[in-house]
Amino acid sequence: MATGYMGRLLRVDLSAGRLEDLPLDQDWLRRYIGGSGLAARYFAEAVRPADGGPARPDPLGPDNELIIMTGPLAGTPFPSASRFNVVARSPLSGIWGESSVGGFFGPHLKFAGYDGIVVTGASERPVYLAIDDGRAELRDASDLWGLDTYEVHARFSPDGWRVLAIGPAGERLVRFASIVHDRAHVAGRGGLGAVMGSKRLKAVVVRGRQEVPLADRATIDRLRRELIERGKESLTLQTYREVGTISSIELSLMVGDMPTKNWREGLWEEGLQALGGNNYNATILTGRRTCFGCPVSCKRVVRVDDQPYRVEQGPGPEYETVAAFGTGLRVDNPRAVARMNDICNRQGLDTISCGGTLAYAFEAYERGLIGPADTDGLELNWGDAGAAVALTQRIARREGFGKLLGEGSQRFAATLGPGADEFLMTVKGVEVPYHDPRAMHGLALQYATSDRGASHLSGLTFYAELGMAYIPDLGVEPPDSAQTSDGKAALHARAQDAGQALGGALALCYAGGSIVTGEEAVAALNAATGFDHSVEEFLTTGRRIWTLKRLINGAFGMTRADDRIPARFREPLPDGPAAGLVPDIERQLAEYYSLMQLDESGQPDPSEVERLGLSDVASCLAPAKAHPRRHRVDAQEGLVL
């Protein structure tokens, strides 16, 4: 039995109300490590046709498995390794859904005796799962149903529970509903909160006092000391502490990465001044928070005293949220952004998809594709924070126009007729996070080929192009220029392997972990588990995990045709440092497919599948013949399902 793990998963069948412990598969631990890698291997079992037929779980049906998985470093003294992953088939994209979360839940799940939880089925009545120092049980959640995530947190945290909960948006199956831990740490992307809601699982609460066994505690302690000392000298980590991820607003100026007005503009001086880190600190910041064992403290605490955007002291918006509700909508008021962040955290909404969907609606309104009769009388004009706040609340409650927007921008666009996708900013149905591939051309390839729809976190390509990922022993270094497509396919292939291994399998934080070398990451892995991974095997693990997710997506009907970027990214920006530039995505894709050994349909070549030791699982993940993600309009509901 490898150390670093608690040695068991909890399998929860909500339909039957049955709980059982599953021992961890030792071979899979070696080959997938943990986090989203190990989760993908377990998830692949659920995609398998039980009878050889095309069994494909409905994202919002009882067969969809929701998996929560930690890594071997969670709960150990190694810094910035407290993250865990939540995965399921996404109701937003119809393919692999994955979200990484920080905070304290991952370590405390291990302290409670489990490495992960596999949830299947659906309960007839609302329930929550409690794991109390090794003892797990389902409990009635009738009195929790309808509460927001802060209220659920307040109910449990005084007794030492760590809480992972959905809000009303997840209960109402908003397709970009999130899962919220400790009010501030969010599994935001892909609508996994709706999966929990479909199962009527309101929350998972954990507490315990068990220790994570380690093969070599001394090495873990040494690495921690060294990294903390190095972190004191790191300008990157100092920036994360002082200004948080919001520093991206200022850094964006260097390359022209400032998505404004639904990605139509690349430079907004007033927005920079109003929304940047310095003004944020001066106007709404009241404190800083951190995750388990992390010395960085990049999390923001804010308070807004005055109406109409009053926010009680609590978690503040991070960069993506500031961009989504700020620059994306041309709202230059950090207090309004904090208010929208507060609504999303409480109600359980992904801020990126919410802001992206609002921006799409604002442009549809500007173009006359929708009018006040469609928007419950709201006028959607750029910069109107009041309208954005009102719509965010309606989306969470699925009221009026908010019901349609709660389907996400791609399904909303499908109701508007031809031409409506010209300004749709999604990849595989997932709203694009707020970094512009016209400013960083390799990011276009990352968006197009990410395992979960548009994501800048599916690998380290974005961080390399920005300049923050410098890990030579993993083959990841900043390119000479972000604004060229030359060499980006090779960079992305390497950075993807590294990212899948570091962030996916090891569940390391990309921010706090940005000072960790590849050798140190592998040393920590080996010290925790007793494995003898080399850096090379670690990178192969990253490739194996990405390839497995690609196979899973093939089973869900994804092909090369889905590897695309929004049309707007082929139009040059009119202003800013990236003006006049567009990525050559076709060339990057052609080079990438060759490097990754993907066939005409976009699936991994059998020889590569065999090299990676995936033949057993690949045979059960045959690509679906029919594309399962067609949208249709329901005549009665007016929704696209």
Added chain:
Amino acid sequence: MAVFKDASEVYLCIGGLFRRALTEPLAQKVSDSKISVRFNYSDPDSAITVDAKNPPPGEPYTIYEGDINFKPDVVMSMKADVAHQFWLGKVNLVAALAKGQMKAVGPIQSIIKLIPVIKPAFELYPQYLKEIGRADLTQ
């Protein structure tokens, strides 16, 4: 071979950029930042300080070449070659800091504040080099 043969060339080119900027809209941004920044260069050894904290009346900022007798808010250290490439807009600041090609010491918020301020200088620097007959350095 280093771009600049001696400190006087550094002061002519990079120091001159700051002097040239005094007549540009960029000067107001530097002035508004109200911070002082010292650039320590090596190969050749030289130093330039831009002080927008205590400028003379009516001036946006003061430029010092060589030693100074006050503590600046921010100190940035790098090879003069890296500085030259930086002002040409060819160096990713974040990457240079990550790789150790540049070092910055000072309050992070002041350093962050500098970024929008210095950005316009990237266009001005090659233009200024041409004006002083050093177009050879813009390649």
